[in-house]
Amino acid sequence: EELETSKEELQSINEELQTVNAELNIRVDELSRANNDMANLLESTQIATVFLDRDLCIKSFTPTARDLFRLVESDVGRPLAHVRPRFPADRLQADxxxxxxxxxxxxxxxxxxxxxxxYIMRVLPYRTVDNVIAGVVVTFVDVTQIARAEEKIGVLSHDLRNRVESLETLLDLVPVGIFIAEDGDGAEIRANRRAVELMGQRSTGDKLISVPAVLPLTLNGVKVDAEEQPLRKAIRTGKPIPGYEAQILHENGSGIDVMMSANPLFDENGKVRGAIATLVDISSHKEAERSQERLLHELQHRVKNILATVTALASRMVGTSSSIGDFFSSFQQRLQAMGRTHEVLSSYNWRDADLEQLLRAVLTPYS
Known part of the structure; x- marks a missing residue:
């Protein structure tokens, strides 16, 4: 009976051992899968990693760590300081x-x-699941492409700054007023020095100066509505506004004639993102047009006077001439005298002419 009882107990223990063994096999499989997952994770991330114990001896490392250290499998257990690095590692031990x-x-x-x-090297403590510091982890993240991209961005940014500065300098030098609106609803726009001067304001040292978006434009004495001004209209319609003539009134009451042209600016999606406009002072051109009109009017008046004088001479000499030959000779002499008179007056710009010179020019042929 005792043997029977011992046998049953042994069978029970054996069954328990089989159960424990099965559980251990499951745990081993889970641990194996976890190790495989971890190995594949470290391999796929391409992050060089070295695990060290508290004595800073190597516990394990990833394959990519060989790019940073001259490691072999037999180096496990050796201090990391005994392994020759492939980068300047003067401060690694102290870190x-x-x-x-x-x-x-x-x-x-x-x-x-x-x-x-x-690479970005990170040195951080190795913590167990129980939050116990069991060593150090050293990781290396390859940032070569990011660093090169940052260098390229830096070069492009530097080039962009130079181009923007050159453009701003050019805008400051050109003798044409330029307005730039980057927001159709903004209360202010940017203007170059010449534009500020044309508006009758004092320019500062800045190359582009903020000014009110609504310009002091008038047309035939009537203030131009904000939405009808070329810059706002170009933004609203998305079409260029060429050759818009108006006047700008200054605070001191004076004004100038200007011509304004505006073109919309578009983004990469074809949407209007702003507008740019030019402003040209055409006061001298307008004054030249008015002077030309005055000259044409004066010329018409003088031609009428000359024709009236010639007509009066012809009428008078027809009655006093004895023959056609006598009329022709006298009429020709009178016309030549008038021509000489015009030459003298023209030499004095039709102003105060010398009376003696006029008389000599007219009477010399008769002396």
Whole structure:
């Protein structure tokens, strides 16, 4: 009976051992899968990682860590300081010791001596699931492409700044007023120095100056509505507004004639994002037109006077001439005298002429 009882107990223990063994096999499989997952994760991220214990000896490392250290499988258990690095690692030992002491994280940028690639090195404490510091983890993230992109962005930004500065200098030098509106609903626009001067304001040292979006434009003495001004109209309609003539009134009551042209600006989607306009002072041109009209009027008046004088001479000499030959000779002499009179008057710009010179020019043929 005792043997029977012992046998049953052994069978019971054996069954328990089989159960425990099955559970252990399951745990081993789970651990194996976890290790495989972790290995694939570290491999897929391409992040070089070295795990160290509290003595800063190597516990394990990822395959990409060989790009930063001359590691072999037999280096596990050796201090990391005994492994020759492939980057300047003068401060690595001190950083690892400091991380163990202060439990913080240190991050630096390093560059490989063999391949010239750039990495972000992070040194952080190795924590167990029980939140126990069991060593140090050193990771290296390859940021070569990011660094090169940042360098390229820096070069492009520098070039862009130079181009913008050159453009602003050009806008400041051109003898044409220029307005730039980057927002159709904005209360202010930017203007170059010449535009500010044409508006009758004092320009500052800035190359582009903020001015009110509504310009002091008038047309035939009537103030131009804000929405009908070329800059706003170009933004609203999305079409260029060429050759718009108006007047600008200054605060002191004076004014100038101007011609304004505006073109809309579009973004990459074809949507209006603003407008740019030019402002030209045409006061001298308008004054020249008025002077031309006065000259034409004066010319018409003088031609009428000359024709009236010639008509009067002809009428008078017809009655006093004895023959056609006598009329022709006298009429020709009178016309020549009138021509000489006009020459003298023209030499004095039709102003105060010398009377003696006029008389000599007219009477010399008869002396």
């Amino acid at each position: 690892m010791e400091q991380v163990l002491l202060r439990l913080g994280t240190i991050e630096r940028q390093v560059e490989g001596t063999d391949n010239g690639r750039r």
